[in-house]
Amino acid sequence: MEERNQTSSFFLLWGLSDRPEQQHMLFLVFLWLYLVTVAGNLLINLAIATDTHLHTPMYFFLASLSCADILFVSTTIPKALVNIQTQNRSISYGGCLTQLYFFLTFGDMDIFLLATMAYDRYVAICHPLHYRMIMSPRRCTILITVCWTLTNLIAMTHTLLTLQLSFCSNRMISDFYCDVEPLIRLSCSDTKVNDIAVLLLGGAASLGPFMFILISYIRIVTAILRLPSAQGRRKAFSTCGSHLAVVALFFGTVIRAYLFPSSSSFNSVEEDTAAVVVYTVVTPLLNPFIYSLRNKDMKGALGKLLRGQVSFLRGQ
Structure with missing residues (x-):
């Protein structure tokens, strides 16, 4: 098949x-x-920033x-909304690689942060x-910096390797965003290095943190089970x-979406799409609600924040 100029080409998000x-x-x-995802997560940040009791690791x-x-979510949903509204499923070559980089960065950041929170x-x-001494502000900053550094390196590696691929006439991506494996499947050049990177870096970025979380818990x-007091055990379990x-x-949605894809039948493809939507859209939406509904301190801070906003609006 004839190769085309990559920079002037586009893909179809299907x-x-x-x-x-x-x-x-x-x-x-x-x-x-x-909108709910962005608003919910912004409220979480505002509540933590304005309540000094929540200034903890x-x-x-x-x-x-x-x-x-x-x-x-801002990496994928706005483009999906534009494509739905305009009935135009195309994304430019440069736009696809840019979306790929940020999607991998923030997706892997979630994984590394969950592992850090388990620690x-x-x-x-x-x-x-020894909690205050171990989890000092300096160490917390170092942990976040390490997370951002690792995720950017992984995303940059995948993006640069994808940049080396050649694409031919078939430009239809089976997802509503650009991801590594769909792009590899579309390539008409040798993808051995990309496949190895997906196996090694993907395993390190997902299996590594998952095993760390599992061992930590x-x-x-x-x-917790060694605690003599039943009330102490309940309190410890509630914090986790x-x-x-x-x-x-x-991890449940990641495993369903990526590790156990269905067959190529129409119904199975729809199920895979639903699993990907849950991972990329629903999970970030539910995170703030899970933390706020199960955490008394967070509910109190959110209540203070919302009451303060209501009072401010009434004062105007």
């Missing part, structure tokens, strides 16, 4: 329904999901997770007397409940 009667509903649903990492979620809970429960549960719920939701 991951959502092509039925005309569903376009208006899809636009409204995606717009609503995006746990909420520092939660604020970072909320920022990453806002950026994560924070491990230190808080297993080493409570095995040690946390072991430490929100994080565990987010971890289960996030």
Whole structure:
């Protein structure tokens, strides 16, 4: 097949329904999901910033997770909304690679932050007397910096390797955003290096943090079960409940969407699309609600923030 000039080419994002009667509903649903996700995560950040009781490592990492979620959904949903509204599924070559880079950066950032938050809970429960010394502001800043550095390096590696690929006549991407594996499948050049990078870097960026979280919580549960007081055990479990719920939701959808794709039948493709939508859209939406509904301190801070806003509006 004839290769084309990459910089002047485009791809077609074909991951959502092509039925005309569903376009208006899809636009409204995606717009609503995006606005609620951004608003919910912004409220989390404002509540943490304005309440001094929440100026602790746990909420520092939660604020970072909320920022990453806002950026994560902003990488894919606005373009999807434009494509739905204009009925034009194309994305430029440069736009696709840019979206790929930021999608990988913020998606992997979520994974690394969840692992960092598991470490924070491990230190808080297993080493409570040394918690403030271990989780000092300096160490928290270093942990966040390491997370951002690693995710940017992984995303940059995938993007540069994708930049070396040649694409021919088939430009149809099965998702509604640009991802590594769909682009590799479309390439008509040798993709061995890209496949190895997906295997090694993908495994390091997902399996590594997941195993770290698993080991951390095995040690946390072991430490909690040794507590003599039932009330103390309940309190310790409650401090981990929100994080565990987010971890289960996030990795559950990632495993369904990427590790266990369905067959190529029409119904199975629709199921895969639904799983990807849950991972890329619904999970960032639910994170702020999970943390706020299961956490008394967060609910109190959000209540103060909203009451303050109401009072301010009335004062005007």
